[in-house]
Amino acid sequence: xxxxxxxxxxxxxxxxxxxxxxxxxxxxxxxxxxxxxxxxxxxxxxxxxxxxxxxxxxxxxxxxxxxxxxxxxxxxxxxxxxxxxxxxxxxxxxxxxxxxxxxxxxxxxxxxxxxxxxxxxxxxxxxxxxxxxxxxxxxxxxxxxxxxxxxxxxxxxxxxxxxxxxxxxxxxxxxxxxxxxxxxxxxxxxxxxxxxxxxxxxxxxxxxxxxxxxxxxxxxxxxxxxxxxxx
Amino acid sequence: xxxxxxxxxxxxxxxxxxxxxxxxxxxxxxxxxxxxxxxxxxxxxxxxxxxxxxxxxxxxxxxxxxxxxxxxxxxxxxxxxxxxxxxxxxxxxxxxxxxxxxxxxxxxxxxxxxxxxxxxxxxxxxxxxxxxxxxxxxxxxxxxxxxxxxxxxxxxxxxxxxxxxxxxxxxxxxxxxxxxxxxxxxxxxxxxxxxxxxxxxxxxxxxxxxxxxxxxxxxxxxxxxxxxxxx
DNA sequence: GTTAATTGTGTCACTGAGACACAAAGATAA
DNA sequence: TTATCTTTGTGTCTCAGTGACACAATTAAC
Numbered sequence: 290x291x292x293x294x295x296x297x298x299x300x301x302x303x304x305x306x307x308x309x310x311x312x313x314x315x316x317x318x319x320x321x322x323x324x325x326x327x328x329x330x331x332x333x334x335x336x337x338x339x340x341x342x343x344x345x346x347x348x349x350x351x352x353x354x355x356x357x358x359x360x361x362x363x364x365x366x367x368x369x370x371x372x373x374x375x376x377x378x379x380x381x382x383x384x385x386x387x388x389x390x391x392x393x394x395x396x397x398x399x400x401x402x403x404x405x406x407x408x409x410x411x412x413x414x415x416x417x418x419x420x421x422x423x424x425x426x427x428x429x430x431x432x433x434x435x436x437x438x439x440x441x442x443x444x445x446x447x448x449x450x451x452x453x454x455x456x457x458x459x460x461x462x463x464x465x466x467x468x469x470x471x472x473x474x475x476x477x478x479x480x481x482x483x484x485x486x487x488x489x490x491x492x493x494x495x496x497x498x499x500x501x502x503x504x505x506x507x508x509x510x511x512x513x514x515x516x517x518x519x520x
Numbered sequence: 521x522x523x524x525x526x527x528x529x530x531x532x533x534x535x536x537x538x539x540x541x542x543x544x545x546x547x548x549x550x551x552x553x554x555x556x557x558x559x560x561x562x563x564x565x566x567x568x569x570x571x572x573x574x575x576x577x578x579x580x581x582x583x584x585x586x587x588x589x590x591x592x593x594x595x596x597x598x599x600x601x602x603x604x605x606x607x608x609x610x611x612x613x614x615x616x617x618x619x620x621x622x623x624x625x626x627x628x629x630x631x632x633x634x635x636x637x638x639x640x641x642x643x644x645x646x647x648x649x650x651x652x653x654x655x656x657x658x659x660x661x662x663x664x665x666x667x668x669x670x671x672x673x674x675x676x677x678x679x680x681x682x683x684x685x686x687x688x689x690x691x692x693x694x695x696x697x698x699x700x701x702x703x704x705x706x707x708x709x710x711x712x713x714x715x716x717x718x719x720x721x722x723x724x725x726x727x728x729x730x731x732x733x734x735x736x737x738x739x740x741x742x743x744x745x746x747x748x749x750x751x
Numbered sequence: 752g753t754t755a756a757t758t759g760t761g762t763c764a765c766t767g768a769g770a771c772a773c774a775a776a777g778a779t780a781a
Numbered sequence: 782t783t784a785t786c787t788t789t790g791t792g793t794c795t796c797a798g799t800g801a802c803a804c805a806a807t808t809a810a811c
Contacts, residue, residue: 300533300534300570301534301571303531303534303616340532340605340614340616342530342607342614346607347604347605348603348605348616369602369603371600372579372600372618374571374578374579374618375577375578383571385534385571385579385618387603387616387618455789456789457788457789472768472770472771473789474768474769474770474771474792475768475769477790477791478767479768482767493778494787494788496777496779496786496787496788497786497787497788498776498777498778498787498788498789498790499777499788499789500788500789501790514767515747515750515751515767515799516746516768516798517746517747517768518769519768686758687759688757688758703799703800703801704758704759705759705760705799705800705801705802706798706799706800708759708760709798709799710799713798724808724809725757725758725808727755727756727757727808727809727810728755728756728757729757729758729759729806729808729809730757730758730808731757732758732759745798746768746797747767747798747799749800750799750800
């Protein structure tokens with residue numbers, strides 16, 4: 290932008306965006322917000338913005354703050370995806386965007402979203418028919434790929450679930466992320482190998498035997514497995 | 521994004537650094553350069569600098585360009601590690617640094633490095649006794665952890681080797697990265713499962729049977745395995 | 752020739768995912 | 782009540798790939 294004293298180089302515009310995922314009705318969804326200003330006004334974009342160096346201790350804070358503005362809750366999981374840069378991705382000029390991907394429980398985040406009309410959950414298929422700003426469609430695909438990979442070897446998908454959940458719900462989330470069926474037996478084996486979940490009591494499900502409820506034990510690290518599920 | 525004008529926020533200083541690894545004498549090494557200016561003048565730091573938006577098509581180019589200035593060759597492997605940000609990491613103020621990690625063959629990169637005195641290969645143990653600038657020690661440890669993880673499930677460590685190499689050399693590289701012994705049999709099994717290497721002819725090694733030489737097949741993608749090596 | 756060192760092969764045990772059968776428990780309808 | 786349907790949970794077999802280790806093959810040094 291304006292010339293700066295510290296270097297001979299123009300400092301590119303730096304922003305932080307997030308790809309927030311959840312699973313609703315056995316379908317993987319992404320949170321998008323409608324742009325209120327140029328460029329790409331009216332198009333759907335990833336939630337994000339500039340670092341406010343007075344309140345954001347680090348870029349993680351920026352991502353969390355921007356997500357909370359839209360959903361009213363902090364996501365259960367947040368991790369860096371990639372930093373995108375270049376001249377072609379924003380008509381205003383050279384830009385650098387640090388992108389996070391995040392997971393949240395649908396029930397907690399959706400109550401607030403449904404009251405506004407500039408933010409909504411979008412399924413992956415809808416990305417082809419909605420007008421998406423910048424290179425955000427490409428970024429979302431990249432994030433989806435990464436989430437898929439992660440789901441193969443970790444328990445991270447539990448962060449798409451509410452505090453209490455059943456194995457059946459976990460199975461649905463996993464299948465939505467992977468796009469293919471998973472054996473319940475495999476999930477159960479992993480749950481007690483990971484040793485990060487505990488049973489509580491019971492709960493009724495649509496027709497059929499009552500399912501155990503699980504919740505995440507307090508203060509546990511996410512476990513990675515040595516073997517992947519099959520691709 | 522936000523409805524604010526672009527210039528409402530102070531844009532933090534943005535830089536690109538790289539953690540370039542190689543293996544020399546069965547030991548994992550990192551390329552460091554001596555700082556010629558304040559802050560941390562005289563300390564050792566990761567090679568990097570500012571994006572030159574006139575010549576760097578993207579941040580990848582910046583990382584490659586800066587590494588080539590120091591080693592005279594492009595690294596065989598380059599991937600984003602993490603973007604670090606905050607007020608505490610640079611005395612000059614709020615900073616954002618996109619860090620890559622990279623791999624190169626020792627023989628190709630070292631010829632040039634040995635002619636200069638402001639760049640050198642540093643072993644992981646030396647990090648404790650050398651003065652390291654900024655939070656770069658922490659970043660290097662992070663990169664090493666990531667490389668270790670990657671070595672468990674991919675063939676990426678071959679990029680620490682010259683064009684032609686033996687299984688024994690590959691074994692050494694892997695053991696230097698993982699910090700623990702690996703069965704030769706396991707490596708051989710993975711080499712022909714991956715199907716990205718081909719034998720060429722023969723070559724003598726320090727006392728003992730002649731070892732086959734391998735090289736990477738042209739235009740192959742790096743293979744990931746479904747199972748990790750043991751931690 | 753003998754020995755030492757390294758490369759390469761054969762094979763057994765173990766672990767965890769995939770697959771599938773089947774039992775258990777509740778809902779619904781006759 | 783009984784029969785049927787649905788979902789949950791268990792038992793178990795197969796299969797693939799790693800770890801471990803024994804052993805054969807090949808070359809250098811003495």
